[in-house]
Amino acid sequence: MDGPMLVIPIRHCGRGICFSFSGAKATKPLLIVFVSLLATATLARAAARPQNFEAEQIKVAQQGLNILMNGNTETAGKVFQKIQSDDPDSALGYLMEANALWWEIYITTGNLIDPDVFVVSSGSTSPYDARFNKLVDTAIAKARANRNAKRDVARNNLYEGMAYGLRGRLASMRGSNLAAARAGKQMRSLLITAVHQDRNLRDAYAGIGLYDYFVDTLPTIVKLLRWMIGLPGGSRERGLHEIEYAAKYGELTRGEALYYLAKDYSRTNERQYAKSLELFGQLSSQYPGNGLWKLMVGSLKIRTGHPQEGEALYREVLNQERGKESAAAKSLYKAAQKAVERRHPNEHIQ
CATH class of the missing domain: 1.25.40 (Serine Threonine Protein Phosphatase 5, Tetratricopeptide repeat)
Structure with a gap:
């Protein structure tokens, strides 16, 4: 895809709190064996695929995303399920279906007419939550297995990072600030890794930009979370630039990045209503x-x-x-x- 490259700085995390899980030792050997077997099977199937198979699946995903952004979440979900059927080892179909479900959740439980449209009561749930969480977990597992199989490592860092972004979105809607912050931190790390491995993965800048923008503009709770989990800092100006970049040059995030850019400009701390109106x-x-x-x-x-x-x-x-x-x-x-x-x-x- 044509377009200029965007270079972002990598910052090391500062002080944070470490956690240990003593009970994990007993299951670790089994987990290693399971992931190794899954990665071996994934690698074998990957060798049998046509060389341009991933590119064709991305085109199908783009068609589904156009349907999704045009308001038909159910039909879009079926397109993404077809990707899962055609390529069960890929994280792409599961990631995209989870994204479609997130929009279904947002539209059916979010506040759609007030300025801060993500505000819902912390106890709100939807009939789609369980399926959404399962799809996100599956996308993460598939991406990790593909990386272990040395199959398109950079792109699978992108897919796993996008999956953590979806997890963080839902946690934020549910008022789970700590869970959202942890997911956002993991998302940022994976997406930065992806673009340093392959600068053509411009979709990563949608998530990186959202992180940079919100960490720099959200209230005091974020400052507390930064200390608790070593949350890296952000930059409002850089975040807006990164989201705009994804809206122009992304493969899978153009429409959504355009939405988030429009929404950010409409926030009360921005008040750039003319820009927001143009984008919406x-x-x-x-x-x-x-x-x-x-x-x-x-x-x-x-x-x-x-x-x-x-x-x-x-x-x-x-x-x-x-x-x-x-x-x-x-x-x-x-x-x-x-x-x-x-x-x-x-x-x-x-």
């Missing part, structure tokens, strides 16, 4: 089937003093999602309904 407008144009983008634009229109335009977009979402049976469509409809009724308390929308 791009998402709405590229993926017109996804009512989420219209909700985002409508919210921003109202916050920037254009209530009539914002309300018109909310009503577009009502019309677009009305009568659809999917859980995501129903959640988008309810969010738009809530937004309109908030502005017109006497109007009851069915």
Whole structure:
């Protein structure tokens, strides 16, 4: 993929707390044997694949991601399951299906119309959580097995890092700050390793950028966590640059990186609403089937003093999602309904 290279500094972690698990000794030899056997089998199957097989699977994943970003999580999930069937040793299909489930979780449990849309009650769960966690665990295991088999080590560092990023997203939504921080730290380490092994893996910068941005802009709790687990520091400015880079040049993260960049610009600490509107407008144009983008634009229109335009977009979402049976469509409809009724308390929308 064409595009300039982005170079980031590597910083050593500072002071942290070490943990030991004495009970792990008994199972370690068995684990080593299991991973070694899995890696050997993976290597044997990898030798039988066509040389361009991975590139073809990435193209299929991109098709699924376009479907996902256009609002059809269920169909996207089936595309990603096909990748699993075609290449059961690869982490890619499991990683992508987990990503589709994360969007399903986000849309059905997140706050879709207020500024900080990731805020949900810490006790919230969804029917998708168990499957999501299983897919993330599987993606991590597959990536590690492939690395042990010396199969595309850099790319499998990328996939494992992206899987930890997904784990951190859900932990953050659930209010589990320590779990989110640990997952983010692991994600960052793997993604930095991936891009230093192969600078063409530009998708890594989506996760690295999110880490750099949020560690530098989140509240006091992050400072405490930095001391507890040796969490490396970040940089708001560098983070925004890295996310933008992934939005331009990534293979698997372009749409999502564009979303996060737009969302970051809309945060109250940024207030760069014109940039945010432009980026959400791009998402709405590229993926017109996804009512989420219209909700985002409508919210921003109202916050920037254009209530009539914002309300018109909310009503577009009502019309677009009305009568659809999917859980995501129903959640988008309810969010738009809530937004309109908030502005017109006497109007009851069915």
